[in-house]
Amino acid sequence: MFRTTVLLALSLVLICSTPSLIAQQSASLGSVVPSMVKFNGIVNDVSGKPLAGTVGVTFLLYKDQTGGMPLWMETQNVQADRNGHYSVMLGSATSHGLPAEAFAIGEARWLGIQPSGQAEQPRVVLASVPYALKAADAETLGGRPASAYILAAPIASGAQSSTNPAVADGVGASPATAVTTTGGTVNALPLWTTGSNIQSSALTQTGTGATAKIGIGTTAPATTLDVKGAATVRGALTLPATAAATAVAGANSQPENQVASSFSSSTKAAVNQTFQWLAEPAANNTSAPSGTLNLRYGLGTATPSETGLKLNSKGIFTFAPGQTFPGTGGTVTSVGLSAPSSDFTVTGSPVTKSGTLGLQWTVAPSSANAGNAIVKRDPAGNFSASKITAFAMTANTVGNNGIAFFGTTTNGDGVAGMDAGNGNGVYGSSVSGYGVYGGSNTADGVHGVSNSSASGVAGINTAANGTGVYGAAPGWSFTANGNTNQDRTSGGWVKAMVFASPNGIAYCFNSTLAGAAATTPPCGFNYTKFAAGDYNIDFGFQVDDRFFATGGGGGVNIVCTDNTAVPGCPGNVFSQNQIELIWTQFYGGPLLDTKYYLTVY
Numbered sequence: 001m002f003r004t005t006v007l008l009a010l011s012l013v014l015i016c017s018t019p020s021l022i023a024q025q026s027a028s029l030g031s032v033v034p035s036m037v038k039f040n041g042i043v044n045d046v047s048g049k050p051l052a053g054t055v056g057v058t059f060l061l062y063k064d065q066t067g068g069m070p071l072w073m074e075t076q077n078v079q080a081d082r083n084g085h086y087s088v089m090l091g092s093a094t095s096h097g098l099p100a101e102a103f104a105i106g107e108a109r110w111l112g113i114q115p116s117g118q119a120e121q122p123r124v125v126l127a128s129v130p131y132a133l134k135a136a137d138a139e140t141l142g143g144r145p146a147s148a149y150i151l152a153a154p155i156a157s158g159a160q161s162s163t164n165p166a167v168a169d170g171v172g173a174s175p176a177t178a179v180t181t182t183g184g185t186v187n188a189l190p191l192w193t194t195g196s197n198i199q200s201s202a203l204t205q206t207g208t209g210a211t212a213k214i215g216i217g218t219t220a221p222a223t224t225l226d227v228k229g230a231a232t233v234r235g236a237l238t239l240p241a242t243a244a245a246t247a248v249a250g251a252n253s254q255p256e257n258q259v260a261s262s263f264s265s266s267t268k269a270a271v272n273q274t275f276q277w278l279a280e281p282a283a284n285n286t287s288a289p290s291g292t293l294n295l296r297y298g299l300g301t302a303t304p305s306e307t308g309l310k311l312n313s314k315g316i317f318t319f320a321p322g323q324t325f326p327g328t329g330g331t332v333t334s335v336g337l338s339a340p341s342s343d344f345t346v347t348g349s350p351v352t353k354s355g356t357l358g359l360q361w362t363v364a365p366s367s368a369n370a371g372n373a374i375v376k377r378d379p380a381g382n383f384s385a386s387k388i389t390a391f392a393m394t395a396n397t398v399g400n401n402g403i404a405f406f407g408t409t410t411n412g413d414g415v416a417g418m419d420a421g422n423g424n425g426v427y428g429s430s431v432s433g434y435g436v437y438g439g440s441n442t443a444d445g446v447h448g449v450s451n452s453s454a455s456g457v458a459g460i461n462t463a464a465n466g467t468g469v470y471g472a473a474p475g476w477s478f479t480a481n482g483n484t485n486q487d488r489t490s491g492g493w494v495k496a497m498v499f500a501s502p503n504g505i506a507y508c509f510n511s512t513l514a515g516a517a518a519t520t521p522p523c524g525f526n527y528t529k530f531a532a533g534d535y536n537i538d539f540g541f542q543v544d545d546r547f548f549a550t551g552g553g554g555g556v557n558i559v560c561t562d563n564t565a566v567p568g569c570p571g572n573v574f575s576q577n578q579i580e581l582i583w584t585q586f587y588g589g590p591l592l593d594t595k596y597y598l599t600v601y
Helices: 019-024 129-139
Strands: 003-006 036-044 053-062 072-080 085-090 110-115 188-194 197-206 213-216 225-227 256-264 269-282 290-299 305-312 344-347 358-361 496-501 504-510 526-531 534-538 548-551 556-560 578-584 596-600
Touching: 036 053, 036 072, 036 110, 053 085, 072 085, 496 534, 548 556, 578 596
Parallel strands: 213 225
Antiparallel strands: 003 036, 036 085, 053 072, 053 110, 188 197, 197 213, 256 269, 269 290, 290 305, 344 358, 496 504, 496 596, 526 534, 534 578, 548 596, 556 578
């Protein structure tokens, strides 16, 4: 595979005879020196790397930039240097050179370049230099030497006049264009190698009319078209039906024959073995007509007949009668059937010549809660079971009051789900009913366990006034064995609690922390004493938009934040995460060191 790159400028050098040489040789048109054009190019491989050495290249001359048949073509072996550069004389492959008539009418000409084994490259327009080929015509009239137009000798006095006016005027008749040939082969179709030369082509014709046979590469064609050598078909190769089908009968396709030759020891002669593929109609004159691809066989001169092997329109084979399928140890002589006796009863096994294999359920499939029965859904698609254990299960329901999954038990779990990965042990979602519903007489109605930072039980409600998790009981509707956490901006639960003395935090709770850190002083808080009765606590999260409650000690207190404009706040609050408490013996009185507690909601 090659890729040819045309140089930035085509070097086209006209090689032709000088005017004086043309004048000397004007008596014979065939004596003109062949015309050639020098062309420079580059040959690369498919990766763009230059090729070196001998490369076969075909050059084609066209009238148009795209399409059309070539006006001239030739193939040469070019010698490329290590950079892929090569130089070639177009027209040097034959003794006639480039045909001058290809440039006769002054139109643009396009050069196609096709390296061996590669598609033709985009054509390049030829510069005006090749049109100098027509300079030789300046020494001729209509492409003929001046001698072709010399006046005939005068008619002798008293000679009989000619009835041809041209002759009577003393002007010789213009001869036809000279066509040369070095001879040909009988029955070979002619090939114009130039505009004025004919040679034998590779095509041969024998017979005429209905008996005509064309051969390519052979001088004795045996059929209408006989090709000796490889053929490439760039498109569909169609073998059409021999006729149009009617209600009475369909029509086969044209056959495709593949012929082998075997030598017969009996007749001491070669015998043809013809295998024929044929498309044949099926179900003709029905609402679902179809077809099959059949294999036929013929011995010697016999017409191929059906073998029994065929392929239908769905790709299903029908095998020939007597077809056997060899096993590992030889021909199959029996077929047996086995199945678990706990579930099936097998009869008729094995079959050695003919017979019927039987298979019956021990316990018939059922939609009911039946032991050892294969599950069979009822007409509504349902089934019943005492207990189902599965590694994964998904259940859906359609309707407003349906239950996607329902489980009941006396002592165990009605529904139990466990997940060892990143999913949910049990997940339920509902538009108007219960996402997950659980009821129990002695244990938890809904019980969830998580071994990660995720929730043991999670309730999510997307409605504006909905409830994520709801609890109701005569005793405790909600019990937590551990700390509780709530979104900072939501109300209802405590966000932080501090019990402090003048020396620091003694007890505390931080809802943003987990485990022991939430209740181990200072619980992530930063405690600062500015003066007696003046304390600052930095909670580590925003608190200036929350509710507060204080108590303990004596006197009165003032709670200050960064956005509190309260008389008596000294202004020692630096961020939205801080609260400053001022304790005095009485309002407006002296500061008072005391123990106190502070709660943030």
